Amino acid sequence: MASFRIRQFQERDYKQVVDMFSRGMEEHIPTAFRHLLTLPRTLLLLAGVPLALVLVSGSWLLAVVCIFFLLLFLWFLSSKPWKNYVSYCLHTDMADITKSYLSARGSGFWVAESGGQVVGTVGARPVKDPPLGRKQLQLFRLSVSSQHRGQGIAKALVRTVLQFARDQGYTDVVLTTGLLQHGAVALYYSMGFQKTGESFMDFLTWLMDVSLIHFIYPLPSTQKCEL
Template sequence: MAFFHIRLFQERDYKQVVDVFSSGMQEHIPTAFRHMLTLPRTLLLLLGVPIAVALVSGSWLLAVACIFFLLPFLHFLAGQPWKNYVSKCLHTDMADITKSYLSVQGAGFWVAVSGGQVVGTVAAQPVKDPPLGRKQLQLFRLSVSSQHRGHGIAKALVRTVLQFARDQGYTDVVLETGLLQKSAVMLYYSMGFRKTGESFMNFLMWLVDVSVIHFIYPLPSAQEHEL
């Protein structure tokens, strides 16, 4: 069993936090690529383009070579949403974690530490325009290093955010996660989150069929108050 504790982010954690987060996101690229290869539009591309090349050039050898060109291109395409997402995060809220989270009222950034190393991260910020009558906290940046999974660290990090939300008087915790992030989706369902919708963040994510699931966790205290 892995021993760990959770505490607020400190500036000296920054490099390790970035490594855990970036590595965790890029692990999804092979899954996205395999998923992309099952899409009808991808199969049509892999069949249609070589056939068109063969008909135009009269060379089946060139058609086969075309497939070997298309596969690396598709792998590159499948990886772009994840790489773009990491780049965006590192140039926005994660460029200065203290400023984005610890200096903001009702926000926070926590790390899980084991053996003196950061092995997990999670963050939360207030939702700027919540539904009328609601005070919502959005969970971000949940990631656990591959060597430390299966020990309840992700669940403990989510519970940290839920407890923080209760203490701060929030009515709900909301989050978004990719459909292909199977373990994360299962975790949120198992902890009582419920799905509220599904969408694509941009055209590229639609193209590779990587949708985003929206979740909500109504806090018990808010439910009891409504009763």
């Protein structure tokens, strides 16, 4: 197993961080495509439109061509939320990681480094309007390169955020992840995060039945965080 260390983000890491984050998000496109193909509305579309063309034109070739272009359209549809999300992140908090995460009190951004390369990232910022009596830290941008998964890096990064939250006096760590990010969902459950609800990012994700899952990890001041 390769060794790694977790340290605070430095400006020289920026390109590696952005490249790894972008690749990691786009890895979910095939999963989203397969998920979309299982939906009843998609199956109805793939069966109904070509059949209607056969009934109208009498051409099975036209129906086959129609299915091909429908699949291309569905692939485009599957990729759209992930590409939009990457673009949004790169134009907001990840446009200037130092300003977004390291210049503000109670925030942080860390990288996992192995062999001189950035192989994992995680960030955290305070929740602006937490529930009354709570001080919450939100976990962002957890990502591990595909070549370094299964080595405990993601868990170590989450532990870093949990310890930071406790040191800074937060009462909870909260986060949001996608339903189709199966590895992340399993990780959070295994570490004791509790699901608080689900939502959809926009109409397109609702249409694709790809929800966001919201998690919380309470950090009572009278109890040591189980890491």
